[in-house]
Amino acid sequence: MAQPSRAARLAPVVEMAENNERQAAQRLGQFQQQVNMAQAKLAELDRFREEYQQQWLQRGGQGVTGNWLMGYQRFLSQLDTAMAQQHQSLTWHKSNLHNARTTWQQAYARVEGLRKLVQRYIDEARMVEDKREQKLLDELSQRLPRHDRY
Template identity: 80%
Template sequence: MALPSRAARLVPVVEMAEEAERKAVQRLGHFQQQVSMAETKLRELDQFRSEYQNQWMEKGGQGVSGSWLLGYQRFLSQLDTAVAQQHQSLVWHQTNLNNARATWQQAYARVEGLRKLVQRYRDEARMLEDKREQKLLDELSQRLPRHDRF
């Protein structure tokens, strides 16, 4: 029974590395989606805040009561807090995305390195087999009787 080649012995290692890379890609996609959602929510909050401030411009020109002004300022403060929290959330998701990207890049580099190693082992095995075949052919050709035709 022949021993498995070096390349064949690495197949399970390559498969495990490929699985780790697939999971890293999934995490990367998840965090890209999270960043996109956080950016959208931040834009929406900013737009709503801007529209709310425009309301102040319109109403303020007509004169407002003290209670309306107090309610406006309170709500604007809450909007400012929501915008700040959403910005922090976006930064947090971007950090997770950057970490996931780095993890994926490492996993990808590992898979590529292992694939290259397996290919090198296969190439080396093919070269050795070619040399064995050539040696066998050379030996066979030396054993064959020569018929010189002159």
């Protein structure tokens, strides 16, 4: 009974590495979405802050009460706190994205390395088979009677 080739024996390992790479790519995509959402939230807060400051400029020119000014400053402070927290969240998501990208790159490199190894094994097996066939043909040709014509 013939034993499976080295390339065939590696097939389950390659399949497992490909599954790991696919999962790492999916996680990378999920982390990229989270970064995009965090960036969008931060941009939204920033736009809201700008709009709120525009209200101050419009309203301030008309004169404001002390209570309105205190409320404005309190709200602006809360908005700044929310923006700082969102900035921290974005930094955390970017860190996760970076780690996921590194994990995916390693998984991808492993799959590519295994594929190259399998291809090398296939090429080596083909060369051995070609040599075996050539040897067989050489032996057969030497057994055939020669017909020399002059």
